[in-house]
Amino acid sequence: MFAHLHNLSHHHAWRRQLELLLESTGEGIYGIDLRGRCIFINGAGAEMLGYTPDEVLGRNMHYLIHHSHSDESLMPVHDCRIFRAFQQGEGVKVDDEVLWRRDGSSFPAHYASYPIRNSDAADSPVLGAVVTFSDITERKQTEAALRAAHDLLERRVAERTAELSEANERLRRSHVALQRLSAHLNSVREEERRHIARDIHDDLGASLTALQLDMNWLRPRLASDATLQAKLDSMLELAGTAMGSVRRILNDLRPGLLDHLGLWAALEALLGDFQRRSGLACSYDCAAELEHSRLGRDAEIALYRIVQEVLTNVSRHAQASSVSLQAAAEGRDLRLAVSDDGRGMRLPAQPTSFGLLGMQERARALGGELSIDSAPGAGTTVRLHLRDVLAG
Ligand SMILES: Nc1ncnc2c1ncn2[C@@H]1O[C@H](COP(=O)(O)OP(=O)(O)O)[C@@H](O)[C@H]1O
Numbered sequence: 001m002f003a004h005l006h007n008l009s010h011h012h013a014w015r016r017q018l019e020l021l022l023e024s025t026g027e028g029i030y031g032i033d034l035r036g037r038c039i040f041i042n043g044a045g046a047e048m049l050g051y052t053p054d055e056v057l058g059r060n061m062h063y064l065i066h067h068s069h070s071d072e073s074l075m076p077v078h079d080c081r082i083f084r085a086f087q088q089g090e091g092v093k094v095d096d097e098v099l100w101r102r103d104g105s106s107f108p109a110h111y112a113s114y115p116i117r118n119s120d121a122a123d124s125p126v127l128g129a130v131v132t133f134s135d136i137t138e139r140k141q142t143e144a145a146l147r148a149a150h151d152l153l154e155r156r157v158a159e160r161t162a163e164l165s166e167a168n169e170r171l172r173r174s175h176v177a178l179q180r181l182s183a184h185l186n187s188v189r190e191e192e193r194r195h196i197a198r199d200i201h202d203d204l205g206a207s208l209t210a211l212q213l214d215m216n217w218l219r220p221r222l223a224s225d226a227t228l229q230a231k232l233d234s235m236l237e238l239a240g241t242a243m244g245s246v247r248r249i250l251n252d253l254r255p256g257l258l259d260h261l262g263l264w265a266a267l268e269a270l271l272g273d274f275q276r277r278s279g280l281a282c283s284y285d286c287a288a289e290l291e292h293s294r295l296g297r298d299a300e301i302a303l304y305r306i307v308q309e310v311l312t313n314v315s316r317h318a319q320a321s322s323v324s325l326q327a328a329a330e331g332r333d334l335r336l337a338v339s340d341d342g343r344g345m346r347l348p349a350q351p352t353s354f355g356l357l358g359m360q361e362r363a364r365a366l367g368g369e370l371s372i373d374s375a376p377g378a379g380t381t382v383r384l385h386l387r388d389v390l391a392g
């Protein structure tokens with residue numbers, strides 16, 4: 001079976017070792033002479049190809065096992081990489097071709113060929129080659145499965161990413177819609193308040209005034225009866241109290257100062273009123289250049305409502321002893337800050353309570369930003385930054 005092994009080594013002991021080595025490996029190993037004929041093949045190699053070693057010896061290995069590509073098209077011998085490398089006295093390693101078995105089937109193979117020379121000198125003539133080969137069907141299948149799994153994963157990731165960005169976009173759109181709805185509801189609410197204020201002013205206010213006039217007309221005519229006069233006085237007082245309540249309700253519904261004297265006067269009055277009612281020390285510091293600037297009806301009412309809510313929170317939650325409001329111009333931007341020296345709070349990452357949310361939504365609707373600065377024990381400052389709202 002190793003017909004020409006003595007060409008490789010003449011020494012008997014060496015030959016025996018080589019034989020053992022060849023037979024112990026699972027890899028296929030064969031040798032070819034210069035014409036490509038098999039001069040030896042080990043058992044594992046022959047078996048992989050479906051032959052006995054004797055059936056292979058002397059056969060041209062290219063025509064026997066390497067004649068066609070995997071798609072069964074013929075591979076001419078001058079296209080064979082083993083053959084070409086071997087002609088140039090070089091080695092080669094290939095793992096993208098198939099070898100053919102005796103029964104006409106093929107298997108993907110890894111093979112490597114090493115030229116055998118007469119001596120170690122690089123220019124000594126090539127005598128033949130030793131070729132090792134193995135069946136890499138499993139490796140190819142694993143590679144294909146891996147590739148398929150990888151492709152599948154990539155597809156899934158792409159699909160998932162697309163789904164996520166779609167969901168994100170839907171979320172963003174509904175967020176924008178909610179913001180618009182909130183802004184719309186705010187303006188509807190302000191409009192309704194204006195209507196109700198006008199109705200109360202025109203109906204209730206006018207009736208109360210008429211009532212007061214009538215009672216005042218009656219008063220001198222009851223001068224003779226002290227009991228009736230005392231009754232009338234108490235009625236007049238009641239009417240006066242009712243009138244005061246109506247004015248306060250009207251002012252809450254629609255701060256008249258806002259329309260007549262503008263935001264800054266209305267804020268100053270709001271703060272003054274807050275000081276009277278709460279007993280806290282309030283300071284109002286509005287930059288001189290702002291005094292005569294108007295922001296437009298919607299912006300002014302929104303700003304006023306924000307400050308109103310801030311002050312309500314101070315009296316409800318802060319346990320503060322003083323509050324200050326500062327307003328400053330920065331180019332065409334307006335900066336407003338309301339600070340208290342109360343107990344502060346731990347800020348939520350996202351406000352969920354309606355007071356803070358409402359302030360933030362109102363600020364956003366104006367294209368501005370509202371931020372809250374607070375920590376337990378450190379007071380609270382609410383800042384509002386409105387861009388491009390002042391006349392340049
Ligand atoms: N100036 C403040 N000082 C301390 N805590 C405050 C202040 N403003 C708000 N908070 C806290 O933030 C919470 C949320 O405020 P807000 O959204 O206006 O809701 P509400 O006033 O209805 O409780 C309050 O319940 C309170 O705990």
Ligand SMILES: [Mg+2]
Nearest residue numbers: 312313355356
């Ligand atoms: Mg509140």
